[in-house]
Amino acid sequence: MFHHWFGDLVTTESWANLTVNESFATYSVYLWFAHKYGKDKADANMYSDVQTYMASQSEDKDLVRFYYLDKEDMFDTVSYHKGNAILHMLRDVIGDEAFFEGMNTYLTTYKYGTAEAHQLRLVFEKVSGMDLNWFFNQWYFGSGHIKMNVTYDFNTINKTVTVNVNQKGNIFKFPLSIDIYEETGKNTHNVWVENAQNSFTFSFNKMPKLINIDAKHVLLAEIAVKKTINEYIFQFNNAPHYLDRKFALEEISKDQSNKDVFSTFIKALNDPYYEIRILALENIDLFQKYNKKEAIDKIVKMAQSDPKTLVQAAAIGVLGKLLDPVYKPLFENGMNSESFAVTGKSLISLYQIDKQAALAKLNTINENTKTYLADAVTSIYISEKDKTKLPFIANHILKGMFLTEDKRTQQTYAEAFKWISESDNKEAITNLTNDFVTLGLRYKKYKFDQLSVNMLNQLVYAQQQSKNSNKNELIIILKTGIAKLLK
Numbered sequence: 035m036f037h038h039w040f041g042d043l044v045t046t047e048s049w050a051n052l053t054v055n056e057s058f059a060t061y062s063v064y065l066w067f068a069h070k071y072g073k074d075k076a077d078a079n080m081y082s083d084v085q086t087y088m089a090s091q092s093e094d095k096d097l098v099r100f101y102y103l104d105k106e107d108m109f110d111t112v113s114y115h116k117g118n119a120i121l122h123m124l125r126d127v128i129g130d131e132a133f134f135e136g137m138n139t140y141l142t143t144y145k146y147g148t149a150e151a152h153q154l155r156l157v158f159e160k161v162s163g164m165d166l167n168w169f170f171n172q173w174y175f176g177s178g179h180i181k182m183n184v185t186y187d188f189n190t191i192n193k194t195v196t197v198n199v200n201q202k203g204n205i206f207k208f209p210l211s212i213d214i215y216e217e218t219g220k221n222t223h224n225v226w227v228e229n230a231q232n233s234f235t236f237s238f239n240k241m242p243k244l245i246n247i248d249a250k251h252v253l254l255a256e257i258a259v260k261k262t263i264n265e266y267i268f269q270f271n272n273a274p275h276y277l278d279r280k281f282a283l284e285e286i287s288k289d290q291s292n293k294d295v296f297s298t299f300i301k302a303l304n305d306p307y308y309e310i311r312i313l314a315l316e317n318i319d320l321f322q323k324y325n326k327k328e329a330i331d332k333i334v335k336m337a338q339s340d341p342k343t344l345v346q347a348a349a350i351g352v353l354g355k356l357l358d359p360v361y362k363p364l365f366e367n368g369m370n371s372e373s374f375a376v377t378g379k380s381l382i383s384l385y386q387i388d389k390q391a392a393l394a395k396l397n398t399i400n401e402n403t404k405t406y407l408a409d410a411v412t413s414i415y416i417s418e419k420d421k422t423k424l425p426f427i428a429n430h431i432l433k434g435m436f437l438t439e440d441k442r443t444q445q446t447y448a449e450a451f452k453w454i455s456e457s458d459n460k461e462a463i464t465n466l467t468n469d470f471v472t473l474g475l476r477y478k479k480y481k482f483d484q485l486s487v488n489m490l491n492q493l494v495y496a497q498q499q500s501k502n503s504n505k506n507e508l509i510i511i512l513k514t515g516i517a518k519l520l521k
């Protein structure tokens with residue numbers, strides 16, 4: 035719907051300026067999430083968008099690009115995800131009032147016409163009263179992102195700390211927020227970074243508990259900084275941003291033999307934001323030496339009544355790993371949930387403590403529902419080495435291997451892929467080939483067609499090496515799929 039304004043009412047003047055459509059459309063997700071579900075959800079989504087850009091190796095591409103081979107090349111992670119993060123930074127630089135007024139002025143000024151990035155800059159300069167060439171030159175007409183290394187020098191006699199910010203690669207100019215926490219509260223400092231090496235000195239009353247760099251988490255940046263376990267625990271408990279909690283939990287998760295770390299994990303189970311609760315569930319170590327009863331009682335409650343079914347599912351997954359038959363009724367009950375996430379985790383957890391009961395349940399599930407529970411059902415079929423289920427597995431394998439981020443799921447499907455590639459099952463090979471063709475053509479933009487061709491060639495090779503009685507027929511099915519992808 036955002037394209038009604040940024041795209042239809044005002045259209046990009048050229049493909050080179052596609053950012054004036056797509057970056058706004060992507061940023062609308064941030065605005066909507068923040069409005070509808072709260073800032074944590076918006077920030078979590080922004081982080082995932084930034085990771086998509088970071089992983090894409092697009093550091094050499096300007097946001098506004100005049101040289102491209104095909105207009106389709108402009109519809110990439112730079113125009114969408116990076117542009118999204120850049121608008122978020124711009125909003126921080128000029129403030130909410132100027133940012134939203136600027137969007138409005140831009141739309142009214144250029145309505146029923148076209149515009150380019152410089153016109154956007156002029157509007158934001160007008161409403162903010164700031165010169166923004168420095169911002170647009172590096173972020174719109176330049177490439178890459180901030181890479182900085184941060185160190186501290188404490189002077190306990192003068193009671194000062196010097197924060198050293200060293201940039202690598204392209205040197206950016208940017209405002210940097212630094213929160214310095216003492217026992218009594220925090221002081222926020224805003225400094226201006228513009229050199230390769232920068233140092234800022236601040237005084238304190240008592241030795242700081244934590245120094246939080248880019249405390250607002252608005253910079254499109256890779257920041258290397260070392261913190262102690264105690265600093266991360268303090269950060270989890272005191273710093274307000276979603277990423278402060280997420281990074282802290284991830285960093286301390288390896289040290290759960292430390293009592294304070296384990297208590298932090300228990301506290302995280304009560305986090306107001308569900309993704310933090312899931313992160314805590316997925317990483318909590320219930321096999322260490324401390325009293326786990328409090329944690330387990332809490333997890334049982336979460337499994338039954340957390341307001342988010344995704345959290346219920348994660349809690350059921352944790353209880354499943356305990357391999358304790360006492361939870362059998364809870365898993366059986368979970369099988370009746372309206373949530374596929376809960377049903378799937380319950381099925382797997384039940385399977386781990388009572389195979390016969392789980393298989394009996396599985397047989398009562400209709401085929402359509404099974405497709406929604408594909409991860410759980412597939413992993414059971416694989417464990418059971420049930421050859422008659424190969425065609426079902428084949429239908430879900432590519433999604434499991436490539437469209438999920440969960441490592442364990444990917445591994446399960448990679449195993450299944452190997453199994454099918456060596457099998458003699460005509461229906462399974464046909465299903466898998468069709469899936470390669472459909473997804474390969476659909477995700478051509480991400481070169482999934484080339485990957486599909488490579489993998490189908492591997493399947494051809496596996497069949498050629500095999501002693502399968504159907505192998506000639508199977509090779510024809512595979513090669514027909516390859517031909518469709520190369521067409």
Ligand SMILES: [Zn+2]
Nearest residue numbers: 037055056059
């Ligand atoms: Zn769009």
